[in-house]
Amino acid sequence: xxxxxxxxxxxxxxxxxxxxxxxxxxxxxxxxxxxxxxxxxxxxxxxxxxxxxxxxxxxxxxxxxxxxxxxxxxxxxxxxxxxxxxxxxxxxxxxxxxxxxxxxxxxxxxxxxxxxxxxxxxxxxxxxxxxxxxxxxxxxxxxxxxxxxxxxxxxxxxxxxxxxxxxxxxxxxxxxxxxxxxxxxxxxxxxxxxxxxxxxxxxxxxxxxxxxxxxxxxxxxxxxxxxxxxxxxxxxxxxxxxxxxxxxxxxxxxxxxxxxxxxxxxxxxxxxxxxxxxxxxxxxxxxxxxxxxxxxxxxxxxxxxxxxxxxxxxxxxxxxxxxxxxxxxxxxxxxxxxxxxxxxxxxxxxxxxxxxxxxxxxxxxxxxxxxxxxxxxxxxxxxxxxxxxxxxxxxxxxxxx
Numbered sequence: 001x002x003x004x005x006x007x008x009x010x011x012x013x014x015x016x017x018x019x020x021x022x023x024x025x026x027x028x029x030x031x032x033x034x035x036x037x038x039x040x041x042x043x044x045x046x047x048x049x050x051x052x053x054x055x056x057x058x059x060x061x062x063x064x065x066x067x068x069x070x071x072x073x074x075x076x077x078x079x080x081x082x083x084x085x086x087x088x089x090x091x092x093x094x095x096x097x098x099x100x101x102x103x104x105x106x107x108x109x110x111x112x113x114x115x116x117x118x119x120x121x122x123x124x125x126x127x128x129x130x131x132x133x134x135x136x137x138x139x140x141x142x143x144x145x146x147x148x149x150x151x152x153x154x155x156x157x158x159x160x161x162x163x164x165x166x167x168x169x170x171x172x173x174x175x176x177x178x179x180x181x182x183x184x185x186x187x188x189x190x191x192x193x194x195x196x197x198x199x200x201x202x203x204x205x206x207x208x209x210x211x212x213x214x215x216x217x218x219x220x221x222x223x224x225x226x227x228x229x230x231x232x233x234x235x236x237x238x239x240x241x242x243x244x245x246x247x248x249x250x251x252x253x254x255x256x257x258x259x260x261x262x263x264x265x266x267x268x269x270x271x272x273x274x275x276x277x278x279x280x281x282x283x284x285x286x287x288x289x290x291x292x293x294x295x296x297x298x299x300x301x302x303x304x305x306x307x308x309x310x311x312x313x314x315x316x317x318x319x320x321x322x323x324x325x326x327x328x329x330x331x332x333x334x335x336x337x338x339x340x341x342x343x344x345x346x347x348x349x350x351x352x353x354x355x356x357x358x359x360x361x362x363x364x365x366x367x368x369x370x371x372x373x374x375x376x377x378x379x380x381x382x383x384x385x386x387x388x389x390x391x392x393x394x395x396x397x398x399x400x401x
Contacts, residue, residue: 010191014131015139017189018124019146021082021182025119026147027154028089028174029112034151035158039167040096044105052350054106058113059347063340065117070126070336077193078127078332079186085119086182088112093175097168121147122339125319126332130193133328137274140319141266148259148312211325212334214378216341218282218321221375222314223342225285225368227349229254229307232357237304239362241297250300257308258315265313274324275382278317282376284310286369293365310372318342325382 033040037051044051073081092111099105117123124143128136161170229236233254237247261281269277288306291299322335357364 011132011139013189014128014191015142015146017185018082018127018139019143021086021119021185022121022124022143022147023150023153024174024177024182025085025089025116026150027157028093028178029116030120031151031154032158032171032174035155036162036167036170039162040099040105043167044099044101046102046105050102051105054109056347056351057106058109058116059343061110061113062117062120063343063347065114066122066339066343067333067336069117069123070332070334073123073126073130073332074330077130078123079190079192081118081123082127082186082190083183085115085123086178086186088115088118089178089182090175093171093178097171097175121315121318122335126335127190127193128319129323129328129331131191134323136323136328137320138266138270140323141262141270141316144312144315144319145259145262145266148255148262152255208326211382212338214382215321215325216338218278218375218378219318219338219342220345221371221378222282222311224345224349224353225371226311226314227346228353228368229311231350232353233304233307235357236362236365237292237297237300239357240292240300240303242300246297246300250304253301253304254308254311257305258312261309261312262316265316274317274320275379277313278321279376279379281310281313281317282372282379285372289365289369293362 033051033055037048041048041051069081088111092108092113092115095104095108095111099108121144125136125140128139128143132139158170158174161173165173233251234244234247237250238244242250265277284306288299288303291306292303318339319335322338323331326334353364353367356367360366
């Protein structure tokens, strides 16, 4: 299905709005602890490990909430859910600013976890599927280009705010940005989706359970590696022989590599079935790991670029693969179920990969490489020719209102 001309007139504003609000959502939640964990622990009388435990618990809560959020988007469109995410983030970040002990800390992060379920990529992708159906692939890529800079923008801003005003006011500042930036953009520039139509009968039974299991495994494996690298990449590069400065410098290239790979995917692979770039992406981390294992520190930059590029493309695939294989009908609930194991794996990855790293050292790369290769094998088992459901009538012919 392709979006009609009236719908296309809304595309630029929708990409701008969702790209901006996704950047805000990621920077004020997932990327917040990297900068604020230490002062947050000191201010709440806990430890950085306890702060990260609260973050992991919030990600697990987001994973459990994902299917229900997806069903809500399928039923009523994404705008109301995204508006709710801004309100929940405001409450959660405000609660973080007021937290004085471990119970308040975990409670506040639990609220932020609900905000992540309502407002991160899965919700945004489902919103675009509701607006554009099978034509959502381009807008999905567009918002990931914006949000690829979430850490690049969020980490320095959090650091500056914390240095000048303290971590509590930094949390309040992020809450304020949800109020004055996120809420208006979602309210004014994200259209309401057309009402869902009954599922069309394509007369062709399909083994959806098999494909769902394979895709869920792909995303869980990939997001375990993402969670592990987000926490341990500088340490891993130092184990390969890089200095601390060189390791941090190489790790900082992951963000630009993600965005660069997404641009390449948009320019050269957008007409290919999404399985093709996804298969390429899962092979990039193993290739970078092989180079790092053989040549060590001199190729630390190459490893970061390969990993970042693969992760950047896989983020797009998380939105486009379910759309291409199953079609837009029921997209929200389906991606909620597919995303639940991925979020759980991402939540547990920092702790588990840290234990593996302590025991195996640089050989821990064999674990992440094995997961990526097994994900590639699962992608090879999926059929590129699998026929997606046709778009529901009304979504094809209606413009987002």
